[in-house]
Amino acid sequence: MSIILALHTSDIRFPTSASLDGSDAMNPDPDYSAAYVRIVTDADDGLEGHGFVFTIGRGNDVQVAAIKALAGQVVGRSTEDLLEHMGATWREFVWDSQLRWLGPEKGVMHMAIGAVVNALWDLKAKRAGLPLWQLLSRMTPEQLVELVDFRYLTDALSPEDALQILRAAVPGRAKREAELLASGYPAYTTTPGWLGYSDDKLVRLATEAVEEGFGMIKLKVGANINDDIRRMRLARATVGPDILIGVDANQRWGIAEAIEWMSRLAEFDVAWIEEPTSPDDILGHAAIARGVAPIPVATGEHMANRIMFKQFLQADALQVLQIDATRVGGVNENITILLLAAQFGVRVCPHAGGVGLCEAVQHLSMFDFVAVSATREGRVIEFVDHLHEHFLTPVVLDRGAYRAPTIPGAGTEMLATSRDEYSFTAHE
């Protein structure tokens, strides 16, 4: 029996705007940042739970304040009570009636809950001596369904539906776990495609990507159609016909504009169009999906919660679902979203990059392969080669695939030296 002693927060910012890494049509100068949380208990094991929200600079302090506001719901509580009933723990956070007013279930307060929930999962996985993906993959279907809050979902996914999906995947679990450990999970890379890069840099990085074994790259688009056509032509000429090329507009367009713009890029064989418009516009995405077919529409990294994902699936408004490790209410809500995707038969290709998003989200895709969808077909996890060196268990890419992590935890622990060095307050 142990008690949670403290919930420590830090405001960590990397000055990435200097190099235009991460520049796109809507985010010209991001400073990749983390609103970070560290949960400490009085247990002898010395284990801590780490989590964070990824932001792009200004406002990271607001996100930290929101995480701090949750301390009262964690500090002084029994660690075991919280960790053994992670479904109930999630509900406690999300259904706090006063905090809920600040969303509900969206934006700063909801992401703060996600960070704390993820930190608790990190601690739970470390205590179990397993990487998060394996911890989740070894839970029973009944235990997994307990993690899910079905309020507002039963018109699309009932507890019975979820159980059926999870039970169907039980037989092959051990085999798929072995496959993951042998061959990893396929990745694609956005490294060549940032909008602020020169044509030469695009060609050099795209060439390297193919050499490194990636089967897909992604280009940022949406600022200028003529630039986009030139860059797509260059990229296609560089990688040849067999490598997939996705494009990402980062919410730049209206509906008619998205359809028109994509008609100009279609000749280059586009793997998907990502975030064509506002992430809140379900009906708009559905119209775009009809207008750009057969090019699939991909979105999700800015989608606020499971209720939005449910509707995008119901409306056939996306064909590629992109979960994000720190946008929604943490591991529990992402499991819910994986179940929704499985229910609708839609493939999941996570958003990653930023700070630590690769490290965190790989666990969810690997769990999905072992215990939910039971397939890697058509699925890739985004990879961006930034800032991995700051993490205790950085991702390992091997011939274009994420190697399955074997170190206990959720992948979310940043090195103490990095946390100190990039502490924003310290630099002010």
Add this chain to the structure above:
Amino acid sequence: MSIILALHTSDIRFPTSASLDGSDAMNPDPDYSAAYVRIVTDADDGLEGHGFVFTIGRGNDVQVAAIKALAGQVVGRSTEDLLEHMGATWREFVWDSQLRWLGPEKGVMHMAIGAVVNALWDLKAKRAGLPLWQLLSRMTPEQLVELVDFRYLTDALSPEDALQILRAAVPGRAKREAELLASGYPAYTTTPGWLGYSDDKLVRLATEAVEEGFGMIKLKVGANINDDIRRMRLARATVGPDILIGVDANQRWGIAEAIEWMSRLAEFDVAWIEEPTSPDDILGHAAIARGVAPIPVATGEHMANRIMFKQFLQADALQVLQIDATRVGGVNENITILLLAAQFGVRVCPHAGGVGLCEAVQHLSMFDFVAVSATREGRVIEFVDHLHEHFLTPVVLDRGAYRAPTIPGAGTEMLATSRDEYSFTAHE
């Protein structure tokens, strides 16, 4: 030419949970609070701009932190530059690429923008020597359209559509302004209907509401169907057949549950069902609207932004649109939503109550009557008799109608004595 000297914030909380004022099926014990902002310039006029976000307690400090994060975009700027181009000012806040990541356009950060935008409108109205509703009602259609950001909206409302609506309302403006000053804007009252009140208190307050001239009351429902049936029967017996009774479930239900529950209450002649389910569930509300017809569905107080309102209107998912003065990005975004409602021919019945929401939102409905929809038909502003005494220009109700305010400003200024007395930090 003047400069903005400071953006002051305060965390103000009223201990309303002690009396169960404001209790409903999702919010059992709110402490009505305001994350408050005061903008000070170096002008000789001594005028200040005041604004706030209404919250229900915990997390009000997070909301204050978010408002503070906007100081850098305001302090040191030319007051006239900001106030004379309020459309551009709004875009600067909302399209700040780094802060936008924290939403986008939803939750804590978006509401913070709303508070600052509203404070600027308050200052602008005071400088003009007009109450906000009159200031807005005297702007030209072209000036009003400049306030609107049409990104993500043109599939439902183009600038030309908006101009057409506003121009059509120009001829009768003076007549309607005079009508407003003579007879005010109709209100309904939620005062009798809180879930925590006894049956006796319900009957007493409902009786008083009718005596005071209200034509509609509203009851909170959704916790227990038998209680709801008993309270609806009591309320209907008390007010008679000619007074409208709306019900409000505060997001309690799933879709099937909402339809089933309302089938049990329909016999009491329900004016509308408010917030039957998650405010994010457009498709769910559309299904509920079909299932409970002819009872209208009302929602909006928790809707994050204009893109959600657009879709609710496109999907016929609401029949009564409830704007809220402090949930979205302030006056500009609410003008946008009023134009969307006019475009779809849907009536607007604002959410109010809380802290200062009545004082603020009345200006928007009155502007709508004079210069947008040009009608009060079927429209009522919510009224709750709480905490008005803390405002410099408290609302005045007269035979069930809001009297049109004549004092300059947006109604959002709280008395300095109240701000001091209920300062949360001071009480910690």
